[in-house]
Amino acid sequence: QATTEKREFQTEVKQLLHLMVHSLYSNKEIFLRELISNASDASDKLSFLALNDDGLYEGDGELNIRIDFDKKKKTLTLIDKGIGMSKDEVVSNLGTIAKSGTAEFLKNMSGDQKKDARLIGQFGVGFYSAFIVADRVEVFTRKAGTPVEQGVYWSSEGAGEFDLGDIERPTRGTEIVLHLKKGEEEFLDEWRLKNLVRKYSDHISIPVMMEVEDHSAKYDDEGKEKENHKPVFKLEQINSATALWTRNKSDIKDEEYQEFYKHISHDFADAMTWSHNRVEGKLDYTSLLFLPAKAPFDMWNRDQQRGLKLYVQRVFIMDDAEQFLPTYLRFIKGVVDSNDLSLNVSREILQSNKTVDALKTALTKRVLDMLEKMAKKKPEDYQKFWDEFGQVLKEGPAEDFTNKEKVAGLMRFASTHTGEATQNVSLADYIGRMKEGQKDIYYVAADSHNTAAGSPHLEVFRKKGIEVLLLSDRIDEWLMGHLSEFDGKHLKDVGKGQLDLGDLEDEEEKKKHEETDKAFESLTSQIAKELEEDVKEVRTTHRLTDSPACLVVGEYDMGAQMRKIMEAAGQ
Ligand code: ADP
Ligand code: MG
Numbered sequence: 001q002a003t004t005e006k007r008e009f010q011t012e013v014k015q016l017l018h019l020m021v022h023s024l025y026s027n028k029e030i031f032l033r034e035l036i037s038n039a040s041d042a043s044d045k046l047s048f049l050a051l052n053d054d055g056l057y058e059g060d061g062e063l064n065i066r067i068d069f070d071k072k073k074k075t076l077t078l079i080d081k082g083i084g085m086s087k088d089e090v091v092s093n094l095g096t097i098a099k100s101g102t103a104e105f106l107k108n109m110s111g112d113q114k115k116d117a118r119l120i121g122q123f124g125v126g127f128y129s130a131f132i133v134a135d136r137v138e139v140f141t142r143k144a145g146t147p148v149e150q151g152v153y154w155s156s157e158g159a160g161e162f163d164l165g166d167i168e169r170p171t172r173g174t175e176i177v178l179h180l181k182k183g184e185e186e187f188l189d190e191w192r193l194k195n196l197v198r199k200y201s202d203h204i205s206i207p208v209m210m211e212v213e214d215h216s217a218k219y220d221d222e223g224k225e226k227e228n229h230k231p232v233f234k235l236e237q238i239n240s241a242t243a244l245w246t247r248n249k250s251d252i253k254d255e256e257y258q259e260f261y262k263h264i265s266h267d268f269a270d271a272m273t274w275s276h277n278r279v280e281g282k283l284d285y286t287s288l289l290f291l292p293a294k295a296p297f298d299m300w301n302r303d304q305q306r307g308l309k310l311y312v313q314r315v316f317i318m319d320d321a322e323q324f325l326p327t328y329l330r331f332i333k334g335v336v337d338s339n340d341l342s343l344n345v346s347r348e349i350l351q352s353n354k355t356v357d358a359l360k361t362a363l364t365k366r367v368l369d370m371l372e373k374m375a376k377k378k379p380e381d382y383q384k385f386w387d388e389f390g391q392v393l394k395e396g397p398a399e400d401f402t403n404k405e406k407v408a409g410l411m412r413f414a415s416t417h418t419g420e421a422t423q424n425v426s427l428a429d430y431i432g433r434m435k436e437g438q439k440d441i442y443y444v445a446a447d448s449h450n451t452a453a454g455s456p457h458l459e460v461f462r463k464k465g466i467e468v469l470l471l472s473d474r475i476d477e478w479l480m481g482h483l484s485e486f487d488g489k490h491l492k493d494v495g496k497g498q499l500d501l502g503d504l505e506d507e508e509e510k511k512k513h514e515e516t517d518k519a520f521e522s523l524t525s526q527i528a529k530e531l532e533e534d535v536k537e538v539r540t541t542h543r544l545t546d547s548p549a550c551l552v553v554g555e556y557d558m559g560a561q562m563r564k565i566m567e568a569a570g571q
Pocket of ligand 1: 034038039042080082083084085093094124125126127128174266
């Protein structure tokens with residue numbers, strides 16, 4: 001190296017490096033998967049750019065990933081022929097963490113190894129996982145299509161800083177050298193490495209090559225062991241190198257699906273479930289959609305990357321293609337491989353394209369079907385899904401008119417029936433328990449579950465044994481604004497307007513109510529005069545059994561919870 005300079009890691013990187021080495025140690029072998037995954041991504045990116053600019057291959061279009069190890073030097077090396085990195089890219093990719101909210105995320109680390117491992121896994125650590133097994137990592141890289149002199153050298157011991165320098169590098173792509181820590185010699189073993197690649201990276205669509213000893217060279221033509229034989233090495237492909245989604249469903253093991261999920265999602269944990277489909281006909285595509293088990297830490301962040309990995313005729317086109325699923329399904333990860341789109345498709349074209357719209361409709365249905373199936377067959381898993389992602393799904397009825405009913409059917413609410421805060425009652429459950437003569441689905445919305453459960457509006461319902469849904473998520477009132485009906489029944493806020501229990505009241509009760517109204521007429525009008533400034537109307541009520549009075553919002557007014565949100569927002 002000619003000259004190198006020292007640079008500091010961003011604070012978050014330092015924290016992450018420290019935490020990772022400690023909390024992921026029991027899982028250390030995943031570093032190999034992460035590095036192979038990056039090499040594969042880099043190769044995908046290059047082949048995509050080379051669609052329009054063949055020159056980027058620099059005369060060598062055969063993409064692969066090579067793993068070398070050196071027992072004497074105790075190094076493990078990964079070489080790819082992918083897109084490579086410029087100096088600026090090296091600094092930002094291997095010196096900072098771009099994800100917003102990272103600092104806050106890191107503050108939540110507890111020091112408890114198990115918990116932290118799970119959190120960090122969700123966060124996705126990638127390249128930095130090399131420092132779990134290495135006490136020094138060197139990177140040699142050059143961006144495809146740039147001059148030989150624009151190679152970059154990066155090196156770090158994973159503490160506070162890294163070295164950065166310019167090098168000449170004849171080959172494009174990236175070479176990563178891990179100087180293994182004492183005690184990590186297990187990764188300098190042909191058999192161990194082969195197994196790891198097969199276990200974690202078999203689905204990588206380009207070959208992973210390794211130099212292995214050619215044992216057959218030990219013997220002569222008659223099968224006798226040669227004297228004074230020196231070991232001969234040959235390059236061998238150790239993964240199957242077929243994109244997983246192109247294979248037959250029946251030939252793919254669950255573990256293979258899970259590894260593939262981790263590759264595309266950057267998640268460390270297993271997916272909850274998936275749906276893999278090949279479709280031929282009007283549309284011609286393959287999709288593989290995964291439902292994660294846990295919400296990412298930045299799910300509520302508006303610029304969070306989302307969407308599917310798009311391939312066209314097996315060629316990688318882009319990450320985070322968000323046009324293929326509606327926003328309320330943004331937690332789904334996966335791949336869509338279309339045979340109808342052109343290889344030249346761009347984000348702009350995706351914005352308004354009939355094929356894309358048709359794919360979106362089809363994929364949305366796939367996801368909703370997958371969720372319905374899970375709700376039916378594995379209610380416990382479904383409950384876990386709902387606890388993680390239910391709030392996002394609640395955006396559905398407003399966004400997706402066509403699937404409103406289907407999405408509503410997937411919802412779960414807290415209810416007076418269970419008396420628990422857990423949202424585990426579906427609208428269908430509710431309807432199944434409706435009283436004779438009950439026409440509507442009743443709910444109450446408040447700031448917290450306890451406020452909802454303690455609402456005076458519930459008194460008459462309790463007395464009559466009528467179930468009421470208890471809503472307390474911020475989004476609930478907005479949701480109900482878009483979901484006025486389910487299965488032909490209206491959803492009614494019991495805190496709004498005149499309470500008409502219709503056929504649920506018998507004649508005697510009705511008569512009694514009319515009498516009370518008359519008896520209190522002068523009192524209510526007197527109160528109304530006193531409170532003229534503050535209320536629209538004062539009337540007797542039959543909805544209370546214990547409380548003397550309550551406030552009710554007009555039928556067409558904003559709900560109490562919504563009003564508070566608007567006030568908080570300064571409106
Ligand atoms: P992620 O893969 O989730 O983006 P990583 O920490 O694994 O996070 O990698 C960070 C970034 O570094 C990648 O997004 C990529 O831009 C760059 N990078 C890592 N490895 C390579 C490589 N082998 N070739 C080119 N770029 C790479
Ligand atoms: Mg990565």
